[in-house]
Amino acid sequence: MKQGTIRIDDLEQLIAGILKSFRMYAPVADGGGVALSELKKGQSPLLDYHGLKKPIKELFFPQSETILKSEGDALKSVPVREEKRIVFGIRPCDARALQQMDSVFADGEYRDPYYTARRRDTLILSLACREPQDICFCTSIGGGPFDERGSDVLMFKDADTLLFQACSSAGTSFLTEFNDHFKRPTAVLTETRKKAVAKARKKSLRFKGERLFDRLDGSLEPAFWDTLAWRCLGCAVCTYLCPTCHCFTFSDQSSTDGGERSRNWDACSLELFTREASGHNPRSSKGQRIKQRIMHKFRYAKENFGDTFCVGCGRCISNCPVNMDIREIIGGIIQ
Ligand code: SF4
Numbered sequence: 001m002k003q004g005t006i007r008i009d010d011l012e013q014l015i016a017g018i019l020k021s022f023r024m025y026a027p028v029a030d031g032g033g034v035a036l037s038e039l040k041k042g043q044s045p046l047l048d049y050h051g052l053k054k055p056i057k058e059l060f061f062p063q064s065e066t067i068l069k070s071e072g073d074a075l076k077s078v079p080v081r082e083e084k085r086i087v088f089g090i091r092p093c094d095a096r097a098l099q100q101m102d103s104v105f106a107d108g109e110y111r112d113p114y115y116t117a118r119r120r121d122t123l124i125l126s127l128a129c130r131e132p133q134d135i136c137f138c139t140s141i142g143g144g145p146f147d148e149r150g151s152d153v154l155m156f157k158d159a160d161t162l163l164f165q166a167c168s169s170a171g172t173s174f175l176t177e178f179n180d181h182f183k184r185p186t187a188v189l190t191e192t193r194k195k196a197v198a199k200a201r202k203k204s205l206r207f208k209g210e211r212l213f214d215r216l217d218g219s220l221e222p223a224f225w226d227t228l229a230w231r232c233l234g235c236a237v238c239t240y241l242c243p244t245c246h247c248f249t250f251s252d253q254s255s256t257d258g259g260e261r262s263r264n265w266d267a268c269s270l271e272l273f274t275r276e277a278s279g280h281n282p283r284s285s286k287g288q289r290i291k292q293r294i295m296h297k298f299r300y301a302k303e304n305f306g307d308t309f310c311v312g313c314g315r316c317i318s319n320c321p322v323n324m325d326i327r328e329i330i331g332g333i334i335q
């Protein structure tokens with residue numbers, strides 16, 4: 001795979017070159033946290049940060065998006081804005097989550113034209129995690145701090161140097177296009193990277209997740225889920241901030257000039273998600289809804305798409321208002 005290194009002091013020049021032909025999104029300080037934001041000339045991305053508060057799915061699958069407009073009797077679909085984009089410096093778990101979203105929106109028989117166009121026009125340059133946080137558990141569920149899945153280029157930072165390694169043909173083309181900015185990696189840097197992979201993997205391994213699929217065979221008693229529900233508020237923060245949760249609903253609005261249809265995020269952890277017009281709700285209790293979320297992520301997704309729909313990013317742990325911890329739920333399942 002094609003590789004190249006750049007001194008961090010020289011990154012500004014590379015970014016200036018990229019901005020001539022791409023819109024670029026990268027982590028920047030935002031209040032007390034870190035957000036993905038469009039980078040302007042002269043702005044530097046954050047390289048030493050733990051994780052983005054919000055997942056990057058919004059760039060491909062916005063929280064709310066108008067897809068149809070009507071004017072008089074005419075109904076028109078809203079076209080996707082075509083633009084070349086680079087997402088720079090996201091963590092490998094978020095890139096892997098995109099691959100899981102692809103299996104829903106882009107790889108099957110029915111393809112979402114909005115999502116597919118944005119994925120086609122976006123390069124993903126992720127940044128390996130040397131120091132996974134306490135809430136991270138990517139290695140426990142088949143990922144890793146240096147996972148290449150979903151990335152076009154995986155970067156590795158060591159002191160004042162960034163090592164770029166292509167992971168796809170689009171990534172190779174990117175490194176070729178900007179070849180003048182890169183040097184060949186030294187043997188010392190290659191060796192440092194190898195040692196960092198092993199160290200980071202060890203740090204993000206919390207449990208053995210392979211048993212999850214078999215344990216979620218439907219034999220867990222309803223009481224198991226109802227006990228979890230006692231604490232959960234049903235606020236759906238965990239679902240909205242999850243990089244792989246992708247349920248949506250449609251909403252129609254009309255005015256005297258016409259109307260529009262929008263697609264909006266929805267969440268299986270909300271009571272209204274399954275409530276039918278008759279008032280009947282097949283998932284009327286919080287226990288049933290927690291069960292659905294866990295079964296979907298760790299059993300149904302694997303049956304339907306061959307991978308779990310959790311990347312171990314830990315967002316649902318750090319943002320839950322009542323400190324629900326998905327690792328404890330998993331621990332209770334696989335014990
Ligand atoms: S964030 Fe916590 S309280 Fe809110 S729905 Fe998720 S698990 Fe329940």
Ligand code: SF4
Pocket residue numbers: 238241242243244245297309310311312313314315316317326
């Ligand atoms: S379920 Fe939690 S840990 Fe897993 S990907 Fe979603 S937010 Fe991250």
